[in-house]
Amino acid sequence: MKTQFAALIALLATPSLALAHPGHEHHSFSSGLVHPVTGVDHLIMLIAFGLLIGCVAVVNKQKIALMSGGIASLMLGLFAGQWFGFSTIVEPAIIASLFVVSLGLWQAFSPSTTRVNMALAASIAMLFFHGYAHGVEATGSVSQFAVGMLISATVLMVAGSAAGQLVRSKWLSVGVASASVLLLLAS
Template identity: 35%
Template sequence: MKMSARFPLLAPVLAAASVIALPAIAHAHPGGPHVHGLTDGFVHPLTGLDHLLAMVAVGLIGARLGGRALWLLPTSFVVTMLVGAGLALDGLELPMVETAIALSLVVFGGLLAANLRAPDLMMAAGVAIFALFHGFAHGTEAPSTASGLTYMAGFVLATALLHGTGILAAMLAGRGHGKAGDVVMRGYGIAIAATGLVLVTAN
């Protein structure tokens, strides 16, 4: 049996796991004075399903589009995420951060579920808008000491790995080519968007 034939089972599993984990998602950004250094920065995107799913989704979308989108979308996310973190460290304010993060799941998941396509630069710009809010959320947790730099390096590394996870998952599913691969990608999209919708209503 081909690997892509097994992948459709992951979509409902992902959806079920999202629903089960929702009570924890709302409080998944621990923060506080105990946060410092590379390890805490690396763990931070992994402790919130909202961050985790959004970053995996960027990899999925980039791989599905192919070409330069494969690296352009993840790069756009990481760079703009750092800008958002810098804004938070400077003490600036962004409105409705958690709502925007939840909306990123709805948008990214919707793009996958509907297999919508647009020019690469337009997609990268859309990814960057939401990455600003993800980065801001990370930055609010960062210490103001020198260890803040290693903290930022940690969440950049985790983000890159999550993008890579999405790319790998899409490639294993055949990048959406063929009926089975298309079902897999749409299933991922539906699960991600559904999680985002629940989070939007919870904010």
């Protein structure tokens, strides 16, 4: 068990996953639109967060509120990253976010509403770091990039939510965690 924990820590310390995909060159609308799709870390997180929403939220009002919270966290991170600059915790936090949302999917079927709400809150909070990474790299205004990223992120969350509503299984968490491990191994 100690060896597995050490391996996990080593993986969390791997450098520059968020910089390992296109879309960092320009902060245009089209870059923002494409970036969440070309960055596998972002793709996994946004679809998995949508899956989580689809598994827990029954009413469309709840889904919209949760997605809005996720988008707000992502955008807040984008502007915070531009304002505060580089931080060593961002890359490990992005990697950790993939496992947080995976754990959230597992907890989505818990009879404890406290656990479900904590999983949702933690996943929303972790989206902050996905935005922060791009804010750090931004040169000048990121408003057009933000609009493009907002559109793509919303589409990915809606797609994930629809899939989560259809499948509704805690085993989705295993799929998300497996995809995350493959991403780490491939980088």
